[in-house]
Ligand code: HEM
């Protein structure tokens with residue numbers, strides 16, 4: 001599974017970083033970016049789905065290959 | 066004493082809604098539910114100006130993105146009469162970025178964001194923990210307190226005073242001033258203008274003294290920032306920002322802490338469950354923010370804005386009903402139920418779009434520390450007289466009297 005964050009949509013609510021610091025980080029302005037090119041280890045799949053569903057800006061999505 | 070704006074009874078919520086209606090202030094959820102099903106964009110001509118009330122999550126989300134046609138220049142839910150509006154037509158709020166549109170909104174917001182980033186706000190955790198413990202020390206042996214007045218209300222003004230480098234003994238004044246603008250002042254424009262001026266004058270003194278003689282504190286840091294747009298008017302800009310940080314961080318956070326304690330003081334099952342399982346805190350607090358969202362903002366149309374079946378005309382207001390959106394069944398399963406283990410919670414208590422609460426990480430930290438500390442020290446408690454609980458509503462909704470027994 002692979003995640004991406006649309007930086008045009010992200011407004012820095014910080015829900016993703018609070019829930020899954022293994023998958024994303026935030027910059028000084030609170031804007032989120034994916035770690036590890038967005039690649040999600042299998043054991044963190046549920047967390048990835050969780051942050052997709054908790055982002056108030058609908059900024060996080062799964063990249064379909 | 067605070068009293069809400071005088072309000073005539075509402076016959077038809079779709080064409081004559083009133084967010085100051087006493088029943089609505091106590092519990093707005095039944096009204097939202099009716100409106101959402103029948104007329105998701107209600108309107109009113111009360112208080113001098115036509116104003117729209119969306120109740121659907123998707124609508125509030127969409128409206129928050131219509132920038133700058135729906136402008137933030139007048140973000141309070143009640144507009145000042147024109148003859149009293151001496152400060153740049155902005156409800157008397159000189160408070161960028163909340164009272165600004167791009168481009169001013171963007172650079173003022175970027176000035177403050179770093180201090181409120183997730184890791185940066187951790188600097189205030191220890192102070193907040195000490196504060197909460199000291200407050201509890203003050204009443205724990207009594208077996209009772211007013212959890213709104215003696216606890217929730219005491220926390221945000223002290224945290225923000227600490228952050229901005231103000232005398233902590235002024236915290237009670239700050240609370241009074243902010244309520245003068247956001248609560249009392251909604252009913253009575255004279256009061257709003259009075260307290261707005263008190264705050265402005267206080268801040269002008271504080272900021273000017275730092276402009277002359279920089280200190281090792283946050284306001285001095287803001288003054289020293291190298292922002293081309295600010296050159297030559299540093300004092301004015303920093304006074305505006307400080308004004309916002311004071312106003313935006315006090316009533317709001319106090320309300321959300323109070324609402325959480327209200328909930329657990331009236332729902333023993335949820336209280337016991339949370340007391341027994343620390344791991345539930347993150348979802349429980351997000352659920353409190355969703356269910357008891359305190360903040361409603363406003364936008365003013367700068368041109369005719371077609372929206373679905375209606376047109377928001379130039380000069381009309383739209384309420385950013387984030388609390389109502391957070392109860393929409395189309396966006397939340399069992400929206401009218403509190404589920405402290407709700408894991409999928411895309412609530413917008415902190416707004417949506419470019420004005421997303423810049424202080425949300427600090428607000429969440431304050432909530433987390435204050436509710437956890439309360440539970441650690443006072444795991445068993447109940448609201449002693451539910452009928453004695455009073456609520457403020459309008460711009461910011463939350464309990465103002467909350468008698469608690471433990
Ligand atoms: C639980 C507590 C809080 C809630 C529910 C809340 C809610 C909100 C909401 C809904 C907005 C969006 C305004 C709009 O769309 O017009 C906002 C903006 C803002 N809030 Fe908060 N707030 C809280 C606490 C705080 C705190 C503690 C601070 C800082 C000390 C703060 C600072 C701000 C600022 C600076 C903005 C303006 C952002 C902008 O316009 O770009 N808030 N808040």
Ligand code: SF4
Nearest residue numbers: 010011013014016055
């Ligand atoms: S939850 Fe969404 S809006 Fe918030 S920081 Fe993460 S990606 Fe950005």
